[in-house]
Amino acid sequence: MSNGLTFAQLRATRPVILPSMLLCDFGNLEREVRAVEEAGARALHLDIMDGHFVPNITYGFTIIEAVRRVTELPLDVHLMITNPEKYIPQFVESGAGLISIHIEAVEDPRPLLEQIRSLGSAAGLVLNPPTPVSAVEPYLEACDYVLAMTVMPGYGGQKFDESVLSKVRELRAMLPPEVLVEVDGGVSAETIAACAEAGAEMFVTGSAIFRTPDYAASLVELQRLAQVNR
Template sequence: MSYPLIAPSILAADFANLQRDIEVLNNSEADWIHVDIMDGVFVPNISFGLPVCEAVHRHAKKPLDVHLMIVQPEQYVEAFAKAGATTITVHLEACTHLHRVLQQIRDLGCKAGVALNPHTSVRLLENVLHDLDMILLMSVNPGFGGQKFIEQTLPKTRQLRQMLQEAGSAALIEVDGGIDTSNAAALVEAGAHVLVAGSSVFRAENPADAIIRLKQVGQRAEA
């Protein structure tokens, strides 16, 4: 597989024309569609929930990468699996029994991901590296789109890549927040496999072209 994968976040899409924007992604070089679920409790914002996820799945031709920024995610992972999620990512900070939740996600036939807020150390994942398929590093504080990229994410990505290599884990590293062509290459060089991009895609004059540019910048770094 060629990296990086590009996962445009529909948090930055036009909600009044969501089907149109999903069709744009279907016809683009995007690899996944990133769906941010926010509950107004774990993060200070509310985005959308199960009905929208189900609606996106009906029209999407790309895998749904569902990011649960919610408390007690174990109560909802089954519903999101039924709503069409391919990957379900939960926050370490929201899970008292993380290992159990990861098993639950995999038992539902989905890929299991864990997200870390900017302040959370990757070392906290040492005991579950073989129980997950992806680690999502937040490169902004979760809750809102359009934030500035946190530079500390680069050494954090390198540290995580080294941990995965030493453990022999095949988990992917995904990075989310403030990503555009100015930092995509550095992230791929640091070890990122998946780049989530919202504003830099949907606020571009041509979102499909923006996805191509991100992918090309990252592929040159990977090469």
């Protein structure tokens, strides 16, 4: 079974803009996936919410499998769920090439990160805006990427939290270059350059793609703004 490009292949093409399918038209899921792919997306972000870890409920394996059937793009699956340890193999089987778990959802993320890697997917650790970098620091060597939430998770279309930029900077400074920093929440043409400047190289964008009339134009502009000379 292939889950699209490997993380190493994706990393080689950074900065990477990841459209968040949460904001797409689910009545036309296949068309939306193809539209962002044709617009130039190189990976997609899928938000799994359980109504427990976060107040909102989204979707599960069926939708990931449906997306997997219509595209070869790597699927970055963001787990906003309690007890993620119960489901990792099933997420990999559904087509998740990248899986991120919240530090706030588990006591010890290490076994899960190792399990994700051992099953052939890339492992990410997520921290909410109020969570300090020190909470994830002991586990960084088990990560392929670290996701700094720039909103409280649960909904698309929220306002970007600028105070997280200092955390992005801190993470970038302590991580080896092959471990990427991802940002998620309120990332748009207005905020993406500041994220890139701070060291982010993976950018989740929901409204900034799906709430615009021309996905390709939005992606090109976001990609341009995410390009910084470091």
